[in-house]
Amino acid sequence: MAKIGFIGLGAMGLPMARNLLARGHHVCGHDASPRAIQAWVDAGGAVAPDLADLVAGADVVITMLPSGPIVLDVFERGIWPYARNGQVFIDCSTSGVPSARRLHVAAAERGHSMLDAPVTGGVAGAEAATLTFMVGGDAKVFESMKDVLSAMGAKLVYTGGPSTGQAVKVCNNMAAGIIKIAISEAFVLARKLGVEDQVLFDVASAGSAQAFALTRTCPVPGLVASSPSSRDYRNGFATSLMLKDMILAQEAAMSAGAPTVLGGAATHLYQLCAGAGLGDLDNGIVYQYLLGQQQG
Template sequence: MVSSVIAFVGLGHMGGPMAANLVKAGHRVIGHDLVPDALEAAVAAGVEAAPSAAAAAADADVVVTMLPAGRHVLALYQEQGLLAAARPGTLFVDCSTIDVADARAAHQATVAAGHRAVDAPVSGGVMGAEAATLTFMVGGDPTAFAQAEPLLTAMGKKAVHCGAAGAGQAAKICNNMILGVSMIAVSEAFVLGESLGLSHQALYDVASTASGQCWALSVNCPVPGPVPGSPANRDYLPGFAAPLMAKDLGLAANAAREGGVDAELGLRAAALYAAFAEGGGAAEDFSGIVRAIRERSGRRPAADTHDRKARKR
């Protein structure tokens, strides 16, 4: 891979490890984050610190952004001068998960400023970012995708060109609607199994090799025991945090409403995760919703040794 100068703006739980993997791949990475601890951690991983996002972009071949919401991306690009600071023809890669309309607006602003752009949201969570096993869903023209692909595969295992501007974001919210609905279904099944006297291991052994098999079960199993690497075995530390799932499902729900799509399960999943993220799940992995389902069911099995309340007694 040809070495590039990459500006990376947004060095949090996802962006920090992604930037570190670009350094490992031999690129010069100049980073900026508003949180001092995040910037310090990135510097320890080989990222050069910049005093501002615009300063990071001034000498870059590629600008990567990983920000919380579309309004942050648009404000950074235009009001805070990121597009103006970059050299003509710079490739902008936005890895944030944002509204499709915002992604298209960011793309239009970038092209109007004389640059190229792709939207490239990710799937795989913090563990995927750290291990460079993320999947990137990319929207933009084929030439821009071809330029971005080597950098994306340095941070992940796969990059899929989904179509024109905004198509990456469209694929992301559809994928996460599937994930959110399936995690709720798996969690409800385990709580039902508990009520019927079925052990977690027995249900897992059946469903993981039968028609109930899915990623939410086999990789991110919401109960401790069957999948040692799942967040359920780490007291539901994220992982993929519940508020992020609530955000993504909210984007999917808005798109469904605007498009007149009868997405009954997607809308219900968005409501359930919004309530969970605003309550006890604010700092938990999204698989922790199994505990909310258990509480609403009036159940708390003795096998759930990872219940914080039980340990505090």
């Protein structure tokens, strides 16, 4: 079993680290939040006094942090100075393509193995170890890390060379964000035309508009009991996080010279939602925002 250093014990990182522990790996954790550290200790995890100690004692170092700039800063100040030959570094954060490229370059310059491995599946997937990993980097390193990654996820997808894991993640989330808005607009229009929500749902869910964002995370309350919209938009994928991913997709599109007209429009709408104080609620709240605009 591997000796793993896990940096970032938040809503996603904590259950991921717990699942590694449950699989029999030795896991030493670190987080800037005392509350997160206590939750990790309560789960039976070991704690490193600082990053230098964590990195020195690990074969594999995993990061699960809020943003690309934070990831880069942690690597620059807390990981690279203490890294040694033979270690593997895996960034599971949604840090964006440019950040992933910088990490891979820095790792190569120092002779270290690096994988960018963002995930999809949310907190529920992290808890149940059913996450999907999108993994970019050297194929042999990916193969060597399958046992570690499979302890946290049910599906491991090798996406190609360095930064392609992040590329797939931002493309997937951009599409998901656009689709959520399209479904929300359809329900707002149907309501304005005198069609009941359930009627449109019954038709769309069995027809060409069927989508995860309709049948699993429907933005209209009361149609799907397990959807965050039926729990006052709580415990879902926050609008602020969706906005972050949409911005990452736009940054990647600009650097690649790829037109993303709908992606740009969707990003603007999520910015409006966040600006209206809805950032902490599930991104399906965009339906309520659009409904309010129509009613206004």
